[in-house]
Amino acid sequence: MDIIKTGKAGTFESNDIYVVIAPNQGIKIEIESPVMAQFGDRIREVIEETLQTNNVKNIYVKAQDKGALDFTIRARVETALNRAAK
């Protein structure tokens, strides 16, 4: 999947995550979360898995987490990818 423009998905509501993605050379992921110390690695892992599943190799991802579970992270990243690839 080629990222051709900016894509956004999610909200700043509790249990959600707001994801912004943009074209980039290589993969760069920035994460903000109130539970960064406990779950930062897991959030990054889920984002990377979702990028891999969608065969994305060049992307910038900014994720502002509000306590999202894995399924929400996957869903919001996938939605942002679909929107940015159109």
Next chain:
Amino acid sequence: MLFMPGNNPAMLINADVLGADSIILDLEDAVSIDEKDSARILVREALKFLSYKGVETVVRINPLDTEFGIEDLEEMKYLKIDTILLPKADEEEVKLADKLLAGTDKKIMPLIETSIGLERIYETLSASKRVDGVLLGGEDLTCDMGIKRTKEGKEIYYARCRVVAAAKALKISAVDTPFTDTDDYEGLKKDTINAKEIGMTGKAVINPRGIEIVHSIFSPSLDEIEKAKRIMTEYEKAAAKGLGVFSLDGKMVDAPILNRAKKTITTAKVLGLLKEE
């Protein structure tokens, strides 16, 4: 039946702990047009990740004649759900949904919320063997008919009776429209009593705080449950003797009374008032 917005992760996480018998994950009216894609993906991932326990899981898709409906159905049909709630249903839509669900065990619940859907309800509900219940949508129906929706609900009395009659004829569940003033608990109570009195078998709610009220009205009383149990016990004794009709407390028990007792027992078990044997 509790409606839950499909694009809200916090509500999806808690959907099965609020006491509803059924949860309706909504991809239609609770989701803005710009977020249809997002809600569909979120509900799909939630259904893969979460295990809802002790509730019927229903997804309200978008109408099949919109650009979203068929995609919703295709995404949902292999997931852990029991039923597709089909909005603005008519005979053709039910047949199409049935065809698209081929190879799955998913049920269809038509949502009757247009005047044409109401007038053709029997054909709509008969259009697929997957149909095991029907929901009346009072808001869209009154909008379609160009009339005001009121708390008293006189304007949907005919629709309620029509839905109940068709559902009874086909021996399926008839679920009443939600009461939309979420702060008016007395109004919800009256509205639920009205629905039960004309034969509705359940009610949809849009706020979890309404579940207890609806349950209290649709639940059989302890006396009714005890009487139903006695009728079933006497029936078994009579059946063992080859008797089709018997008497209890000096009154004849025939098929309608027996059927009512069976329904009371079933409802009591569904609501957790009687243990499964």
